[in-house]
Amino acid sequence: LAGALWRKPQEDDAEIRQRRLTVVVTAAVAATAILIAGMTVASFYTTRSIGLPERASITITVRAQQWWWQVFYASSGQTSGFQTANEIHTPVGQDVHVRLESADVIHSFWIPSLAGKQDLVPGRSNSLLLRAEKPGVYRGQCAEFCGLQHSHMAVMVIAEAPADYARWIASQSADAIPTTGADVAAGRAAFLAKPCAACHTIRGTAANGTTGPDLTHVGSRQTIAAGLVETTRGSMAAWIADPQTLKPGNNMPMVPLTSIELQDISAYMESLK
Amino acid sequence: MIRSKDDGLRDTALSDKELNRALASTWSAQPGLWGALSTVDHKVIGRRYIATAFVFLALGGVLSLLMRLQLSQPEARFIGPDRYNQIFTMHGSNMMFLFAVPVMQAMAVYLVPLMVGTRNIAFPRLNAFSYWIYVAGGLLLWTAFIVDTGPDVGWFAYVPLSGPQYGVGKRADIWAQMITFTEVSALAIAVEIVVTVFKQRGPGMSLDRIPLFVWSMLVTSFLIILAMPAIMIASTSLILDRLVGTHFFNPAEGGDVLLWQHLFWFFGHPEVYIIFLPAVGMVSTIVATFTRRPVFGYLAMVMALVATGVLAFGLWVHHMFVAGLPRLGESFFTASSMAIAVPAGLQIFCWLATIWAGKPIFKTPFLFVIGFIVIFVIGGLTGVMVASVPFDTQVHDTYFVVAHFHYVLVGGAVFPLLGAIYYWFPKLTGKMMSETLGRWVFGLIFVGFNLTFFPMHILGLQGMPRRIYTYQPEMPWAGLNMFISLSAIVLAAGFLLFFVDAIRSARSGAVASANPWGASTLEWATASPPQPYNFARPPVVGSREPLWAEATALPVAAGLRVDRRELLITGVVEGIPEARESSVGNSIWPLWAALATTLTLVWSIFSPWAVVWGSIPVAVSLIGWFWPKGVLEDES
C-alpha cells in the first residue's frame, strides 16, 4: 500500500488535487469503518455460536494450584465422586461443563485444540464448555503467569469412546488396588512411614494428606508433575529423589530416602493403576 | 532608555547584540556541578531525560537478550525460573515506566516550549523535580534487581501473586513503589505541558495553528492526568494490603482479585496510547518536513488524536476477555476495540495522502517513518484480530500477543522515536548525525525487528504461552525460538550502531545550521542548539507553518524585560497576549525535595510510619522551594 504511493508526483492544479485527496482519504476511512463493522458482526456471531454451557450432562471441577491441576469428578448414580490430577477424561461427542476455580493465584485453563482459554480466579468461579469430536490426547497448559513454575503446568484432556470413559470412571472411583509383590508392598510401607502420606492421599490406605495431588491411581496417568515427564518407574524415581532439580521451586520437598526405599516407592507408585 | 512603570530593562531599549548578552546573563545556569544540579532550563533537563531514558532502553535491551538466550533451546538452564521471572518483569516494567513514557515526555519537555515559541516550560522547578524523582525510581528498581530482589510478578503484577500471601519478600513492594516514582514524575510533566500549551504559546498561535506534535503531547498529557491516578490508587492499595493488612484484593474478606485488573487496565490501556500518540505527532512532523508539505487534513488529524484518547478509556476490558466477565458485554467491547482502528486508519491515510502529494526526500528520519507505517499497519491488523473475543481467547497470553504489542509499541513508537532523534539531533546538540550510518541503523533494525518478532505470531498460533522460562523438547517450538534468538542479535546490532552513531556525532558530527532540514516549525527559528532563553524575542505566529510562510524575516514581539526571566502569557483559544510573566530562576530546592520524597517513599516500603515522619522533610523542602527569595522574578 505504501509502496504504491512512492511515485513521481505529477504537477497539476493544487486545488483539484487537494479535493481529490480528500475524497480518497474519506473513502478509505469509510471503507475501514465498514470493514471494521463487518468484522465486529462476524465476531459477534462467532461468539454466539461458541455459546454457553446449557445442558451439559457432565460437570467437572478443576481447581488450579501452584503448579498443578486438581480435578474433581462428582458422584453419579452408581459411582462415587473422586479426585485426580493433571488429567481429565471426557467422553467423545458430549458437552462437558468444566467449573474453574483456583486455590491460590490466578491461572488460566487452556486446551488449544478444544476451546479458548478461561482464567481460574480465586474467590470466583468460571466455567467453560469442552467438547471433543475425536478420541485422542489433547494437551493444554496454564496460560496466566502464576509464579516460578508457570512453564511446567500442563494438563491432558483424554477424550475416549463413551464405553471406555465409563470404564475409566469406574476404575478411578474405586479405592487403590491392593498391593501385589514384595517391592510394591515395601514401597507402600515406606510411603506410609515417610512424610509422603502427610501431603498425598491414597484412598484405601492411611495416607490422607491434601496438600499434594491425590495419588490413588497415579500409575494410570500418562504423565507426572503436571505434564513434566511420562509416567515410568524411572521418571517416578527421578522425581521423588530430587523434585527441585526437575521443577525448581515447586512445593514438593525432597524426602531423604535410601536407594532401596526409592526403588520400592517408585514401584508402588507405578503399580497404582 | 525607556523604563515603564515596573521599572525594568526592556528589550526595546537594546541592540540585538546587547540584547543577546543581557538575556544570556539572565537565563544561564551557574557553571559547575552546583549549576548542573540547580538548573531549571527545560532544554538541559530535557536532554538529560532523553539520555537517561535511552540508558534504560539499553538496559532493557540487555534483559531481552538474556531472555532470548534462555529461550533459544528447550529446557535450557542458563537462567533459572526465579531470575527469569525477575528479568521479564524488569524488562516490561523498565520499558514501559522507565523508557517509553518518560522518553516521550522528555522529547516534549525539550521540544514543546520551543515549538510554541516560549522561553521555558511552565513550572520549571517542578520539571527539575520530576527528573530527579524519575531517576530515583529507576535507581530503586535496578538496585533491587542487582541485589536479587527485583520484582518477579510481571509488569502487570496481578494479585494475589503479588499480594501479601504469595509475593514474599519486598519484591512486589519495590515494583509498586517504582510505579509511584514514575507516576509522580509523569503527572508533573503532564501538568507542565498542559499549562505550557494553554498559556505560553506565541502570540497568534490559535488552537488551529498548534503544531501537530504539540497537539499530540497535549492529548497525551490529558490521558496521563486521567489514567495515571488509577495505577497510583492501585499500587497504593497493593502496598497497603502488603504492609498494613488491608483487604482490597482479598476475596476472603470482601475484596476482589479482579478489582486489581480493572484498575490496572483502566490505566494500562490508555498507557499504550500515551506511548503511541506522541509518536503520531513525531511522524506528522517528519512527514511534513520531508515532503515539503503541510500534513493533509490538519483538523482530521487533531480529531483523530482526541478520538483515540477518548476511546482509550473504553477499551480496558479487552485485556480481561478470559477473566470471566459477563459474556453479554463482550460484543460491545469488541466493537469499541475495533472502532479504534478508524481514527488510526484516518491518520495513516492522511500521511499517505501527504506523501502522495509531496516530493518525499529519503533522509534517515523519513526512512524510519516508512518503517513505522509498514510495521504499525501489521500491528494494527493483529490488533483488530485480538479485539475479537473468539480469536482472543485462543491467542491471549501467547506469543501472538507478544508479537502484536511489539509491533505496535516498537513499530508504533520506537521507530518514530528513532526517526525523531535523527530529526531533532541537530537541534539537541548542534551536530548532525551520520546519514550513512543512519541508513545502516535503519536497515539493521527494520530487518532485525521483523525477523525477531514476525515468527512470534506463528509461535503464538502454535500455542506457546507467554512468560514461560522454558518449554519442553516435545513441543514444536524449538526451531523458531532459535531463529528468533539469532535474529535478536541483528536487532541488537542495529541499536548498538545507533548508540555509536549518536555518541560519535554528538562529539564530532558535522555542525548543524539553525534549520538544516528546511522545516516549518518554530524550534528551527532559533540557533542549534538554542540559547538558554530560546528566543531573543517571542515569535508572532500567523499560520500553521510559520517558517514556510515567512521566508525572509521572522515576525516577533518586543517589550519584554531582560533583567529578569520574563516570558509571555497568551489566551487559551486565540493566543492573544495577556500578560508578561516571570519564570522562576535556578534552584537547588527541587533536588532536596526529590531526595526527601525518595527517602519517604523508599522507607515506606518497610514501615507505614515513614509517611508520617517523612512528610516533615518533604514539607520543609517544599516550603524552601516556594518561599520568596527577594529576587526580581518574585516581584510583579
Place this chain on the structure above:
Amino acid sequence: MPTLICALTMGMMAWPALAHGDDAHGLEPAWTFDPWIVVPLGTLAVLYCLGAARLARRTRRPGGTHRRICLYSAGILTLAGALLSPLHWLGEHLFTFHMIEHEIVMAVSAPLIVLARPIGILLWGLPARARMAAGMLMRAPLMRELWDRGTSATSATILHGVAIWAWHVPIVFDAAVTNPAVHRFQHLTFFATAILFWWALVWRSDYGPAAWHLFFTMIHTSVLGALMALAPRVLYVAQTQAAMAWGLTPLEDQQLAGMIMWVPAGTIYAGAALTMLALWIRGSSERKAQNV
C-alpha cells in the same frame, strides 16, 4: 459509527428475546397511553404546530425555520417513541429496554429539542393573552435568574449528573418501577435536567468548556454503566424480576442495561464532545481576527 454497530448488536440480541416473549407471556408488547404523558406531549406538539403555522403566516420566510421544525419534530417523535410505544411497555418488563428508553429521552430527544430552540414558536402557539402572560413570566427577574443559573454549564452538568446517579440507587429505581407516579417523576427529572444540560452546552457556553462537560458526563455515566455491567449480583430486584420470561437471567438483564448506558450512550456523548472540540479548534483563528 460505533453507535450503529451497537444498535445492530442490540437489535440482534433483542430479537430472540422478543420472539420468545410473545408466546411465553401471551401478552403483546403494546402502546401505552398514560394520560400523564400523552397530554403534555400532545400539548407540546399541538402548540408547536399552531405556533409554526401562525409564524409562517406572519413572516413568509420559512427558510431558516425548516431545519428547526425538523429537529423539533424528530425530538418530539423520539420522545413519544420512547414513552408511548411498545418500548415503554418493554421497559416496564426488562431493564435493558428501560435503559434504552431513558437514553433516548436524555441523549437523543433532549438534544434534538434543544437544537430546535422551540420556545419562541411554542409561545406563538399560545392564545394571545396566555402568550403575553407567559412572556411576562419568562422576563420576570426571578425566572431569568433561575434559568441563567440552571443553564450555566457547570451547574447543569452537575444537576443532570446528580439526577442520573440518584435515580440509579437501586431502591429508588425499584420504587420508580413499582409506582407509576414515581416513574413519571423519574422520566420528568431525566428529561428536564437533560434539557437544561444540553441547552447550557449548546447555547450557553463556549465550545471548549462544552466539550469538557460532555466528556465529563461521558465518563461518569460510563462508570455508572460499568458498575451495573460488572456487578456479579442483581442490584435492581424489582426491575429485573420479569427478565426470565424473556430468555435472560435477571443478572444478564442488568448487565445488558449497564452496557447500554456504558457503550452506546457513552458514544453519543463522546461524539458530541468531539464535535464541540472540532468547532472550537476550527473557529479559533477566525475568532482572533474578530477580536483583534
Place this chain on the structure above:
Amino acid sequence: MKENIVLDLTELPAHALGTASPSWWGTLAFMLIEGTGFALSIVIYLYLMSLAPRWPLGTLPPDLFAGSALTALLLASLVPNILVARWAREQDLRKVRLGLVVMAVLGIVPLILRGFEFPAMHIKWDQNAYGSIVWVMLGLHTTHILTDVIETLVLACLMFSRHGDTPRRFGDVGDNAMYWNFVVATWLPMYACLYWIPRL
C-alpha cells in the same frame, strides 16, 4: 533568521492574574488529577459494595454525628473562603491577612473532627475490605485538608512578612482559596457515600 518586530508588549501587565495565570491552570490540573483519584476511590467503594452480600460488611452503618458536623463546618467555611478570594482579587492586604487566619482555624477544626470520624465507622482497616476502603477514603481526604491547612499557614506567614504585598502573593491566595473549594466539593459525594449509602 532576521527578526521583524510586529507587536509591542510594553503595556502588558507584569503579572498574569486569575484565570490568565499559569499557576491558576496548574492548580486546576492538579485538582483534576486528585479529583480523578477521589472519583476512583468512590468507584472502588461502590464496586466492592456491588460484590458484597450485605453492606456495610460485618458492621453497623457509621455514626452520623462527627461526619455531619464536619460537613456542616466545611460548607460554612466556604463563606469566609469566598470572601478571602474576593479580598485577594481586590488586593486588600489587611482583610486577606484576617481571612487567612480565619481559614487556618477553619482548616484545623475539621482535622480534629476527622479524628472522631474514624472510630465512628465501627471498623478497622484490617478487618475487611469495607474497613479498608472507608479508611482509605477518609485518609485520602484528610491528607488534602492537611496539605491545604499547611499551605494556608505558610501563606498567612508570607502575608505577614515583607513578601506579602504583591499581586503574585494575592494570586497565590486566590489559588489556595480555589483549592479549598475543591477540598470541600470533593467531600460532599464522599460524605454521601460513606454515611448515607450504608443506610439505604
